[in-house]
Amino acid sequence: MSEMTSRERVYAAANFTEPDHVPIAFGGTNQTTIEECPPTPEGLGCTQLYEYLGLKDVEPPAISDAFNGVTNLDERVMLRFHTDMRTVDANIPRAVTQPDGTKTWDFMCGMRIKKVGLHDEPFEWPMEYMTTKKDIDEYPWPPLDINIMEGVVEKARYLHEETDYFVVGETSTSFLPFSSYGFLFTGTEKWLTDMKLNPKFYHQLSEKLLERALTYADQFYGGVGQYLDGTWIYDDLGMQTGPLMSLADYREFYKPYQAAIIKKVREYIRPEAKIILHSCGSVYYAIPDLIEIGVDILNPIQPLAKNMEPRRLKREFGGKIAFLGGLDIQQLLPLGTVEQVREGVKKLIQTYAPGGGFIFAPAHLIEPDVPPDNIVAAHDAAYEYGKYPISKLTGQGYVDYIAGLHLH
Amino acid sequence: MEIIRQIVDRVIEGNISKVEHLTKEAIVQNVTAQKIIDEGFALGLEGVGEKYTNGECFLPEMLTAGMTVTAGMEILKPLLTESGVKPRGIMVAGTVAGDMHDIGKNIVCMMSEAAGFRVIDVGKDVPAEMFINAARDNGADIVAMSALLSTTRANMPGIIQAIRTSELGHKVKVMIGGAPVTQDFADAVGADGYAPDAGLAAKKAKELLTNIGGVN
Numbered sequence: 001m002s003e004m005t006s007r008e009r010v011y012a013a014a015n016f017t018e019p020d021h022v023p024i025a026f027g028g029t030n031q032t033t034i035e036e037c038p039p040t041p042e043g044l045g046c047t048q049l050y051e052y053l054g055l056k057d058v059e060p061p062a063i064s065d066a067f068n069g070v071t072n073l074d075e076r077v078m079l080r081f082h083t084d085m086r087t088v089d090a091n092i093p094r095a096v097t098q099p100d101g102t103k104t105w106d107f108m109c110g111m112r113i114k115k116v117g118l119h120d121e122p123f124e125w126p127m128e129y130m131t132t133k134k135d136i137d138e139y140p141w142p143p144l145d146i147n148i149m150e151g152v153v154e155k156a157r158y159l160h161e162e163t164d165y166f167v168v169g170e171t172s173t174s175f176l177p178f179s180s181y182g183f184l185f186t187g188t189e190k191w192l193t194d195m196k197l198n199p200k201f202y203h204q205l206s207e208k209l210l211e212r213a214l215t216y217a218d219q220f221y222g223g224v225g226q227y228l229d230g231t232w233i234y235d236d237l238g239m240q241t242g243p244l245m246s247l248a249d250y251r252e253f254y255k256p257y258q259a260a261i262i263k264k265v266r267e268y269i270r271p272e273a274k275i276i277l278h279s280c281g282s283v284y285y286a287i288p289d290l291i292e293i294g295v296d297i298l299n300p301i302q303p304l305a306k307n308m309e310p311r312r313l314k315r316e317f318g319g320k321i322a323f324l325g326g327l328d329i330q331q332l333l334p335l336g337t338v339e340q341v342r343e344g345v346k347k348l349i350q351t352y353a354p355g356g357g358f359i360f361a362p363a364h365l366i367e368p369d370v371p372p373d374n375i376v377a378a379h380d381a382a383y384e385y386g387k388y389p390i391s392k393l394t395g396q397g398y399v400d401y402i403a404g405l406h407l408h
Numbered sequence: 409m410e411i412i413r414q415i416v417d418r419v420i421e422g423n424i425s426k427v428e429h430l431t432k433e434a435i436v437q438n439v440t441a442q443k444i445i446d447e448g449f450a451l452g453l454e455g456v457g458e459k460y461t462n463g464e465c466f467l468p469e470m471l472t473a474g475m476t477v478t479a480g481m482e483i484l485k486p487l488l489t490e491s492g493v494k495p496r497g498i499m500v501a502g503t504v505a506g507d508m509h510d511i512g513k514n515i516v517c518m519m520s521e522a523a524g525f526r527v528i529d530v531g532k533d534v535p536a537e538m539f540i541n542a543a544r545d546n547g548a549d550i551v552a553m554s555a556l557l558s559t560t561r562a563n564m565p566g567i568i569q570a571i572r573t574s575e576l577g578h579k580v581k582v583m584i585g586g587a588p589v590t591q592d593f594a595d596a597v598g599a600d601g602y603a604p605d606a607g608l609a610a611k612k613a614k615e616l617l618t619n620i621g622g623v624n
Contacts, residue, residue: 116533117506118559188511192468193475196422240587241605245466306463330588334558367559408593 005164006084007229010359014230014274014297014322017356022349022386025324025361026379027073028085029168031232031278031299032325032361034375035068036061037118037368045368046070052372053077065095065105066113066120066184069365081379084359086163088156088227090148090171090220106142108172109212111184118368127185133204141208144215153223160227168276169224169231169269173216177209177257179235179244185209192245195253202253210257217264225268230276230297233261238281242306247285255286259293266294276324280364282306284313291321300325300363303348309399310351323352324359327378328402333362334370335407338377345381347401350393353386360386411437412448415480419452420459422472424479431480441487449477449522457519457607467511470607474518481521496524497549497617500542502534504553504567507560512586515606516552523610525550536570543571543580550613555586564589565597572598581616585609 004012004020012019025032037043046061055076062072071089078086095105095113103113103120112124130136148171159167175184182191186205194202221231237254238244245253262275274296283290283298284307290298301323302308310326327333332344345360352358360382366375396404411434418426434444456473459465501517503510510532517527530542534553543551551571555561568582583601584594594602601616603609 116508117563119506119557121508123508189471189514193471196468196472197424197475239467242463243466245468249466249468330558367557369559369562406592408590408596 007164007166010084010166010229011272013356013359015356016319016322018354018388018390019356021388022353022382022390023084023166023359024082024379024382024386025085025359026081026083026375027070027078028083028165029087029232029361030064030069030071030089030170031364032085033069033071033073034366035119035368036063036070037068037120038063040118043068043118043368045366045370046073048368049077049372049375050074052376053080063120065103065108066111066122067365068119082383084166085168085230086159086165087168087170088152088159088224090173090216091150091152092148092172093146107146108175109142109185109209110140122184125185125187125190127205128187128190130186130205131198131201133201136205136208141212144212148216148219149223152220153227156224156227166229167227169220169228171216171220173213173220174232174261175234176213177206178254179237181206181209183235195245195249199253206253206257210260213261214264217261217268221265221268225265225273226270228269228273230274231265231269232276232278233258233265233295234278236280237286238279238283238302238305238308240281240302240305242282243285244281247289250286251289255289255293258290258295262294274322280305282308284308287313287317287321291317295321297322297324297359299323300361302330302363303328303399304330304402309397310348311393311397311399314352314357318355318357322357322359325361325363326352326358327360327362327382328398329362329364329366329370331405331407332402333374333378334367336374336405338373340405340407341374341377342381344398344401345378346385347393347396347398349382349385350390351398353388353390354392409439409447411439412443415444415448416452416455419449419473419476419480420455422469422476424472424476427476427480428483431483435483435487441484441491442493444480444484445522445524449480450524453477453519453522453610457610460607461605470515471511474515477518477522495526497526497613498528498546499525499550499552499613500528500530500539500546500548501552502530502539502542502554503532504555504560504563505533505535506563507555507557508532509556509586510554512556512606513552513554516554516585516603516609519606519610520552520613523614525610525613536567539567540571540574540576543576544574548580550581550583550616552583552585552609552613554584555589558588561586561588561593564599568598583609583612583616
């Protein structure tokens, strides 16, 4: 088979056909990147990788306002790792650092961020006190008409017309409402207990947040939708040991809002473009519903979470939803030897890749405690073992292999 | 006893106002505070904890069940103080330094309180000296630590080491939990106990006390 372009490769995989080799996404999107957590030297994961690769004249890593993902990974790293995706972000006003070092993000509804250990984390939940519609109506909501498109259309057009990469769109407002209700604005406990104790209010607040998401979706996707091959929506439906909520509660309190934003996005993106859902943890329970509302690609497919074994997901959902992620970052990548990482990657690819439907990436942001040689080994192995035809894995599965290594 | 059975069911349902009402009614019926806690709240939380471990219910149900017990305990606290009932044991619980995730730890606190522990919740992003000070000042039997990230789990060995080299030594039992924590890890870092989810942590805490000659 002759070499495909990156764009052709990702589409082939996402459409359940076998490309020339498994697409790779490290660094090409904001959900498959590495962390940089200054000022602690041990927290400079991206800088460590640059040094390991011997890169000179790198730009300082640009870091997301929360969760420390690097958004401007050096192009040479993405070429080295054969990354097939590139991202165009909305140009959203940044959080502002306060005199005490914490940050306030007015655009994201006044959320508060502080450095905790390595990471910049949400805290001091600005909407925690809310229980009534009056509380919602009286909140100092930021405007709905802030320009988030400065330079954005130009970048999207350039990526679409002048490159062969699979172009992914990203706007922070796609976190609304979903679990941003809890993770960013009220705290997770209130989010989950509002469902049970104050469902009317839950929907009122979710509608308000959805209004924000849809309005900014009009601006962002209205501007760049035609240039996108894929776009992210969010957010976490699961945790390590199981779902965050029952299926019934997902269908009542979460699914309608996801469906609404997918419907909005679909007004603007090309029919062949893909909706990519980022949803950490054990989300197996909701996958049939996610397929129903139009999710095309599921990320990060956290392999050690309950019921998220690659064999299970491929067997039950292969050909119905594509998978982006899968490289275990909880044990294998940070704690394995280079040889163990390579063997794990081989098993992962042999499980997910036959028949297409798989894009290789770390199963979330790479933390600063991951040795750079493991990052390189994983992606070199993905390129080496990802060349089609790929024989299906027989014998010990990926998750059992990792468990058997007793990495801790 | 019918009213106790109703309390158990309403705790499992997460019905705060009903549990408050039934708690007051039980007092009127001269049911002791300890009986309400042991056979009502604790059994209710054990019931929901078992369902949680089996995947039959989830965090919203666990959290609301815990909230019913917190509300019920508020009603009972004056009676417990009056009667001079001693706690089963004393637990200091917190999420380790560098980590802001505390739902699991909060559930452990609720369930341990219902199981008869006096619980000192030292919050999140807790360094070693805060655990040590709280344990020393309160005469703790157990220090319970939680972490959600592989990078913050890495802080646990240092905190355990600091506890062991302090005047607390091995007098307190240390139990750990959280998504990246495993039994293997707990054994390797010298923890005395590990629970795979928040629903099982109170049970583990009771076992640890039994092992050091505490009350059953």
